[in-house]
Amino acid sequence: MSCFDNIDKARTPAHVAVIMDGNGRWAAKRGNSRIFGHEQGVEAVRNTIKAAAKAGVKFLTLYAFSTENWNRPRFEVEALMSLLVNVVKSEADELDKNNVRLKIIGDLNSLPKKVKRETESIVEKLSENTGLTVLMALSYSSKWEIINAVKSIATDVKKGKILPDDISQELFDNYLSTANIPDPELMIRTSGERRLSNFLLWQLAYAELYFTPKLWPDFTEEDFYEAICNFQNRERRFGMTSEQLKKTN
Ligand code: FPP
Secondary structure, eight states, X not given: OOGGGGOOGGGOOSEEEEEOOOHHHXXXXXXXXXXXXXXXXXXXXXXXXXXXXXXXXXXXXXXXXXXXXXXXXXXXXXXXXXXXXXXXXXXXXXXXXXXXXXXEESOGGGSOHHHXXXXXHHHHHTTTOOSOEEEEEEEEOHHHHHHHHHHHHHHHHHTTXXXXXGOOHHHHHHTSTTTTSXXXXXXXXXXXXXXXXTXXXXXXXXXXXXXXXXXXGGOOHHHHHHHHHHHHTSOXXXXXXXXXXXXXX
């Protein structure tokens, strides 16, 4: 039986974030190049988008390229950039058919012009869709995002648009690239690593963390459903006691 049958759709997390890790190790195990691992990881991206849509997830954030990834060897960075843009282009019609919207989060100005232009045109093409929103984190890091938010808030205070006392958690949310999007309730990381790696540090404050030893190219639809079932079997207390929760439910 598939784990899918055990998912309680009414309690599916609205937002799931994924650190797709292990492409390099997957390829090395097979005596292949790291680039081959990234190419094979594309199928796992398809599986994950399909599974998220079927499970009723509304927002899916995929950590595709971190700010720190710019420090990788130049040929790997170039190969990843062209893979990312080619995948976005070649999948655009399929995403459109499935009513999927795309949003890019990250420092878009640091991307090669062609990558920026072409991804933005696909974002525009899919902008009227109303189903699952895929947020692709590209040249993204949480500390970069938080500093950016702080700078914008400081500018708005200086201009008199807001007062220092107006600064609240809700206001801060609105200065992040995930403004108006609920925080992820579940974060999945593949490859056995147990780190956040500068990913959505503010937004993941209360997320359930799910780590699987599977390397990213091996991640299947069923693996995604297992993560959702595991999430649904956890007690989310938000600082309260079990007894308090039982009373409110
Ligand atoms: C981490 O594995 C993976 C990445 C840095 C890139 C992820 C990109 C893809 C899966 C390609 C397609 C993606 C989209 C969204 C279209 P790693 O290289 O860190 O692996 P390692 O830890 O084993 O070295």
